[in-house]
Amino acid sequence: MVTSDAYLQELLRRYQANFDVTENYKFGEILFPAYAFFHSMSEKYVLKKEAQLWAVKTFEHVFFIKETSFSPKKIDEIKELIIQKIEPEFVRKNEKYPEKDHMISYITFVVLCDSAPDSETKKMIKKFHFDKGYLLSFRGHSEARLAVATMDTKEVYTNYVGKELKSLLFDIYKKMEELL
DSSP, X not given: OOOHHHHHHHHHHHHTTTSEEEEEEEETTEEEEEEEEEEEEXXXXXXXXXXXXXXXXXXXXXXXXXXXXXXXXXXXXXXXXXXXXXXXXXXXXXXXXXXXXXXXXXXXXXXXXXXXXOHHHHHHHHHOOOEEESTTTTTOEEEEEEEEEETTTOOEEEOXXXXXXXXXXXXXXXXXXXXX
């Protein structure tokens, strides 16, 4: 069986190509096994930099969690954490709106779970939703992704906006099987 520690190390190795990764990340009273941050800025000029037509900034904050089991209560805790602390501090920097040229901020939670969730929890994972616009979307928006990878059944469950994480998370299982 694949362990969550080995799985996490392979996952972080892949994230390190494009993200700044911090292991044992402490946020307030919560200790995450890891946190990854990505920032991208695109801009368009006319002839010289002073004549900027547009600029957009994209961010992603990825929080990794290890759990023995995953329940609806934990989903509610994650959503509350996003609403009360992560979105205000990481996206808006405790201001009313995000910085100028902000386009989108993804808040991603990747949960590595020892056992598969029950059917009710699977439904809640799929329906998990957080999307917040700023200043009628002139300052962009933020949305949350949730992905749960199970170590016992080697399955991956995501919400709608997190579905693009599935291929990466399944690929880690394949890589781990090759190593065994």
